[in-house]
Amino acid sequence: xxLRPLAAFLLCFTxxxxxxxxxxxxxxxxxxxxxxxxxxEFSEQKSIPELSSPLPSxxxxxxxxxxxxxxxxxWPAEETLRVEGDRLLLARPAQGIRQELSLDQSPEIRPFVExxxxxxxxxxxxxxxxxxxSFSPEGEGWHMVLTPLSARIRVALQRVDIYxxxxxxxxxxxxxxxxITTLRITxxx
Amino acid sequence: MRPLLLRLGGALLVLALVGxxxxxxxxxxxxxxxxxxxGRTPAAEFLLRELRSGAATTLLLAGIEGAAEPELARISRAxxxxxxxxxxxxxxxxxxxxxxxxxxxxxxxxxxLLSPADPASFEAAGLKGKLSGLLEGLRSAASPxxxxxxxxxxxxxxxxxxxxxxxxxxxxxxxxxxxxxxxSPPRALIVARSRASGLDTEAQAAAVATFQAAFAxxxxxxxxxxxxxxxxxxxxxxxxxxxxxxxISILSGLLILGFLWxxxxxxxxxxxxxxxxxxxxxxxxxxVGLGFGAVHGAALGFGMTMLGVVVDYPLLxxxxxxxxESLRDTARRxxxxxxxxAGAAAxxxxxxxxxxxxxxxxxxxxxxxxxxxxxxxxxxxxxxxLPGTALVPRPLPRALARGLGAVRGWRWLALVVPLAALVxxxxxxxxxxxxxxxxxxxxxxxxxLDEELRGQLGAPDVRGIVALAGPDAEAVLRxxxxxxxxxxxxxxxxQLGGFDSPARYLPxxxxxxxxxxxxxxxDIMRPRLQEASAGLPFRPEAFNxxxxxxxxxxxxxxxxxxxxxxxxILAARLDPLLSPRGDGWQGLVIPQDLRDIGALRAALAGLDxxxxxxxxxxxxxxxxxxxxxxxxxxxxxxxxxxxxxxLAVGLRRGWRGLPAALWTAAPIxxxxxxxxxxxxxxxxxxxxxxxAALLLAAGVGMxxxxxxxxxxxxxxxxxxxxxxxxxxxxxxTLLTFGLLAFCATPVLRGIGLTVAIGVSSAFLLALAxxxxxxxxxxxxxxN
Numbered sequence: 014x015x016l017r018p019l020a021a022f023l024l025c026f027t028x029x030x031x032x033x034x035x036x037x038x039x040x041x042x043x044x045x046x047x048x049x050x051x052x053x054e055f056s057e058q059k060s061i062p063e064l065s066s067p068l069p070s071x072x073x074x075x076x077x078x079x080x081x082x083x084x085x086x087x088w089p090a091e092e093t094l095r096v097e098g099d100r101l102l103l104a105r106p107a108q109g110i111r112q113e114l115s116l117d118q119s120p121e122i123r124p125f126v127e128x129x130x131x132x133x134x135x136x137x138x139x140x141x142x143x144x145x146x147s148f149s150p151e152g153e154g155w156h157m158v159l160t161p162l163s164a165r166i167r168v169a170l171q172r173v174d175i176y177x178x179x180x181x182x183x184x185x186x187x188x189x190x191x192x193i194t195t196l197r198i199t200x201x202x
Numbered sequence: 203m204r205p206l207l208l209r210l211g212g213a214l215l216v217l218a219l220v221g222x223x224x225x226x227x228x229x230x231x232x233x234x235x236x237x238x239x240x241g242r243t244p245a246a247e248f249l250l251r252e253l254r255s256g257a258a259t260t261l262l263l264a265g266i267e268g269a270a271e272p273e274l275a276r277i278s279r280a281x282x283x284x285x286x287x288x289x290x291x292x293x294x295x296x297x298x299x300x301x302x303x304x305x306x307x308x309x310x311x312x313x314x315l316l317s318p319a320d321p322a323s324f325e326a327a328g329l330k331g332k333l334s335g336l337l338e339g340l341r342s343a344a345s346p347x348x349x350x351x352x353x354x355x356x357x358x359x360x361x362x363x364x365x366x367x368x369x370x371x372x373x374x375x376x377x378x379x380x381x382x383x384x385x386s387p388p389r390a391l392i393v394a395r396s397r398a399s400g401l402d403t404e405a406q407a408a409a410v411a412t413f414q415a416a417f418a419x420x421x422x423x424x425x426x427x428x429x430x431x432x433x434x435x436x437x438x439x440x441x442x443x444x445x446x447x448x449x450i451s452i453l454s455g456l457l458i459l460g461f462l463w464x465x466x467x468x469x470x471x472x473x474x475x476x477x478x479x480x481x482x483x484x485x486x487x488x489x490v491g492l493g494f495g496a497v498h499g500a501a502l503g504f505g506m507t508m509l510g511v512v513v514d515y516p517l518l519x520x521x522x523x524x525x526x527e528s529l530r531d532t533a534r535r536x537x538x539x540x541x542x543x544a545g546a547a548a549x550x551x552x553x554x555x556x557x558x559x560x561x562x563x564x565x566x567x568x569x570x571x572x573x574x575x576x577x578x579x580x581x582x583x584x585x586x587x588l589p590g591t592a593l594v595p596r597p598l599p600r601a602l603a604r605g606l607g608a609v610r611g612w613r614w615l616a617l618v619v620p621l622a623a624l625v626x627x628x629x630x631x632x633x634x635x636x637x638x639x640x641x642x643x644x645x646x647x648x649x650x651l652d653e654e655l656r657g658q659l660g661a662p663d664v665r666g667i668v669a670l671a672g673p674d675a676e677a678v679l680r681x682x683x684x685x686x687x688x689x690x691x692x693x694x695x696x697q698l699g700g701f702d703s704p705a706r707y708l709p710x711x712x713x714x715x716x717x718x719x720x721x722x723x724x725d726i727m728r729p730r731l732q733e734a735s736a737g738l739p740f741r742p743e744a745f746n747x748x749x750x751x752x753x754x755x756x757x758x759x760x761x762x763x764x765x766x767x768x769x770x771i772l773a774a775r776l777d778p779l780l781s782p783r784g785d786g787w788q789g790l791v792i793p794q795d796l797r798d799i800g801a802l803r804a805a806l807a808g809l810d811x812x813x814x815x816x817x818x819x820x821x822x823x824x825x826x827x828x829x830x831x832x833x834x835x836x837x838x839x840x841x842x843x844x845x846x847x848x849l850a851v852g853l854r855r856g857w858r859g860l861p862a863a864l865w866t867a868a869p870i871x872x873x874x875x876x877x878x879x880x881x882x883x884x885x886x887x888x889x890x891x892x893x894a895a896l897l898l899a900a901g902v903g904m905x906x907x908x909x910x911x912x913x914x915x916x917x918x919x920x921x922x923x924x925x926x927x928x929x930x931x932x933x934x935t936l937l938t939f940g941l942l943a944f945c946a947t948p949v950l951r952g953i954g955l956t957v958a959i960g961v962s963s964a965f966l967l968a969l970a971x972x973x974x975x976x977x978x979x980x981x982x983x984x985n
Contacts (some may be wrong), residue, residue, distance in 0.1 A: 054413035115378015191349030
């Protein structure tokens, strides 16, 4: 029958498809931009040089295009970090801390935010406003390295490594004066 | 006719030239604070000085509303950036506080000298809590910030300092801009402090203009800018006074011209009136310029209006000329009365000169000089300018003439005086103004806006201020620290909410040195740190930067006011609370939410330092006005007595002069009583300005009584002529002062009402009480 080889061919094509079309920066940005909303769990490890052991934490991340990102830490202490538009809100209910600030007026904080937010939004122009962006396909996914353009920022933040596949970000690794922070993201089933 | 016009025109031209010269040489001031009374106690003096040139005078408060919140925030930021760029402001607050990197580093370097932290935070037990807190912070999203400062400052002195300086703010930070809490519709808030002195009204006005330009440049769309602050007040008040004065001078000028035309139908008359008026005005300007070095705009405007009274003299002279009498003879005939009238009015005004109010003193001098020169020019120059000219007024309309004739000698009218006394009694006497704010020419709507913005910015009305004085900044800062220590127990007991003090921002050098001496050395600190971090994941070398900075802090040269230029944000906070004054320095400790004034007074009295002064703002402002009013009342009374004496002498009746003087003064005294009762009925609170206006009304009324009296002795025809002349005078006075009553400026409105009521009642009473002439008496017979 003609059908079997055709089916095998099709199957072969679908399996090989992703591997054959290597990730590109523009394509990845388009994939990222197409994801309008997302909810994921994260686990984070902070390795601070002055500390003998890393500090772990877990919680959830939620993203709503074009610019709302919320990082809700549930363990070991409750914390909400929310950016929306120009505003950043940091709340730690246990300490009674609730701080709000304008990103436009906080040029030292904005690059930290945009590294993740502009990536999730697939907004390459904004990324390039603050970072030199280098991109490479890696295995089935991609690896993007962000290096701050401003020397002043590089004092606090040396580089950000972002790993993902397709339109999904799997891991963000930040090297700054508070050491290396690794954020692993798993989509909610 | 023509040569006469030329002659009068020539005289006016000469006056105009002199006027141009005068206004070129004598500066005109517009300081609103000249409207303030003088202070007579140290606390009142302090308060008035603060009102004139204090920190509050350089502050601009702004609200922006009329758009959505993000748009308002954008405008606020754009305005803020532009204001900072302008360099005209020492401080602009509209959102989060941005310390420059150099200032932040400097404050960080000096953290242990500036911070009032308990020395116990350097003990192992205190440190333990701090280290757990640091670890907690490192887990949070703020970890980059904490990693940067926390290991070098585990006690948290730096962040505590910044929090303390920023604290107590009532504003809400939304979209990166300050917003009024709970305001609906939303209102963005901006505070700016201009660099220029509060005394420099021009620079303050320039700062206001810069603010408005910055707003316009921020493409605000439908959003509105609400601006307040003394700089705005000054401009608004000056504009209000200017508008009033312009309105009055133009309108009253036209009305008087119209009235004179109606009565005399002669261009010559208008010129003849203008000559003494012009000469009087110039004399007033010259006298004030000589006496005070400058003329206040309000004194000029109001003084010119006041000198409208000078119009009376040519009117009296020309109208009282008998048929076939030369003007020179008329002048000679009425000179004794005219001289007495002008002398009495000028003497009455000297009370104003001694009142102590700068503006009243200027007005008094302006008026007295103007009146005297006006009368001399009338009697001496006019007959020469108008030889042999007959200017005859048109007869009064019949109905009016009959009405006035009926009033003449109608003694029953005097009953209005006891009636007024009864009204006053029933109202519980006249009401005196005790609120300084109500003397202000600032429009009430502007004052309401200011109060609202102040409340929203968390700067509620202060009940009082602790004023500190010392030879140098260090001495003042030490006093501030002593006051802080004395007030701390009150805060603990809840008698006081808190306080702001210059030493909170810059401790005295003595305190900084004491803190340096109390700092533990690195060797002492190391084992304590080890003990405190037991069980916590800090590496042994984690706090090396802290140990280094302890050693550095112990040897730093202390921070003093000389170092402030390097710390612009800190200096901006400190500036209103600590400043050089004259030879020495002045500091302010501002209690907040004061609940027990007695406890505060007792605590300050315990310090027993003459350089520490408690200023009860409300009590002092009331006291200042009350005292000034009482003083003005005293001088007015003395002025009145002096006028009586002058009359007694002037009426040339020897020892019997006094009863005659009293008889002449009686209608005036009655008119004053009627005026005060009428003002009370109208709900006016009496201020020193009302008293001055009463004096003026009395002086003008005195003319009427004198002329009615002297005319009555010269027969019916003379009496009628005089009635016409005095009626014309009253009308011209009413036309000017009646207009003042429509002014927006409270002070001018009060003066206008007072003079208008006073002059009309003086006219009617003087007419009613005038000695009956033969004809008038016969006319009265049929009744």
